[in-house]
Amino acid sequence: MCAKSRTLAATAAACALALAVAGCGGTTKNSAGSDAKQQAAGATAHPDAPLKKGLKIAFLPKQINNPYEKIVDDAGIAAAKGFAATAKEVGPSDAKASSQVSYINTLIQQRQNAILIAANDPNAVCGPLKQAMRQDIKVVAYDSDTAKDCRQLFINQASSEEIGRSQVRHLAQQLHYKGEIAILSATENATNQNTWIGFMKDELKKPKYKDMKLVKVAYGDDDDQKSFQETQGLLKAYPNLKGIISPTTVGIAAAARYISSSSYKGKVVLNGLGTPNQMRKFVKDGTVEQFALWDPKNLGRLGAYAAAALASGRITGAEGEKFKAGDLGEYTVGKDGEVILGPPTVFDAKNIDEYDF
Structure with a gap:
């Protein structure tokens, strides 16, 4: 996990770097993130390319102690091990809008291949995420989306x-x-x-x-x-x-x-x-x-496979692209980079004991 002892000065310096390059927390269309999106739009997908070995993937939940997001992230981390990637979970202990920013900056410095984020605020995280994409770090939102120009994909639980x-x-x-x-x-x-x-x-x-x-x-x-x-x-x-x-x-x-x-x-x-x-x-x-x-484990697994497909060049995030997500099957990228896991399940006294998560 990201060191919790990071000083205020280091955090300020990291945000200042993001401000200088991309506008920390900004949403202007001419920022680094838009450049990255334009580059992705011109990129070519290679659907038969092998998944790269040794990918570094980080899950950044709304908050580190959220039991639901712990299930999601643990499943994604386990899935990543299955295709020889290194994955981890980092994040704040509170769900405030700005709490995720310093973690993104640290993940950029660590040169992660992909960042998966459940955003506490659609815009507060945009500055550093655009900087990540500028440096060819793939950004996948899951569970809770960012602004559309701040990531390549959004893994949605259901419609x-x-x-x-x-x-x-x-x-x-x-x-x-x-x-x-x-x-x-x-x-x-x-x-x-x-x-x-x-x-x-x-x-x-x-x-x-x-x-x-x-x-x-x-x-x-x-x-x-x-x-x-x-x-x-x-x-x-x-x-x-x-x-x-x-x-x-x-x-x-x-x-x-x-x-x-x-x-x-x-x-x-x-x-x-x-x-x-x-x-x-x-x-x-x-x-x-x-x-x-929905099944939160499958949400985490789908997020891991989507991030790996992006980082390996199998997809670029363009509408209509397809990728395989292990035994979950094949998924299609929809409008605005949205990938939908599937319909939710209704639980009641008749079926609740059939599930354990």
Whole structure:
């Protein structure tokens, strides 16, 4: 991992270097990142090229102690070993927008072949990521995207639209399409969360949801205790609240923990995105009827294979390119460099014991 004892001076110097070359945190189209994207656009893919041996790949999650992202990254690291690459996970202990910047600068100095990042903010990380691409370090966003010109690929868990709309559909069915609802999100700037919430709000505009009202979007910052407190605050502030959607594994587990030991159990419906191992006890004790998620291990594995394909010249990130991801099969690069893992799974009492992650 990146040395936590890095001094403020070293961090400032690294950011100053990024500023001089690419504009630290900037998003201008004439920056180093755009040059790198233009170079990629003119590059030629060699789909039959062998995967390079000894690739250095780094996973940079939203925060190092997030249990969901730990599953993703560990699976990606294991997959990388299978094709003779060296992979590691580095990152901050908090999910603040700027916390990932110094880690990117260090990975550039270490000459990693590829950086995989789950962005806390779509723009705050752009300066150093553009500098990385300028130096022919491949950049793959996963789980939570950056701005499109700050990476070559985005590995998306599932269709963002399907995730957002399905969360509303599932909760609405449980509430019989009536009542006040709230959303407990991660950070205010998380790209994936905001994209899903946008589709949730759009879905709620449909006539069949006329008797449902979104009263609040709260933010737990992917912190267990803050998410717990935000749940408590929502239920006190809105006494007629009937349902909560939490599209974050930290948030839904914290919300379930609060509801399970409160008078709201059985009265407030909780749905969202969680892992089976986190949520199993809450499903079995009746706190939660159902929730959804994709397989995070496969997300990490797909990210590792995509990064290796980029670094080996098999793909450039252009729409329509195809690459193989081990036993996951073949994937196609979509519009704006998006690669979709597949549809999410809905977990309930009938199937939850079939999964272990």
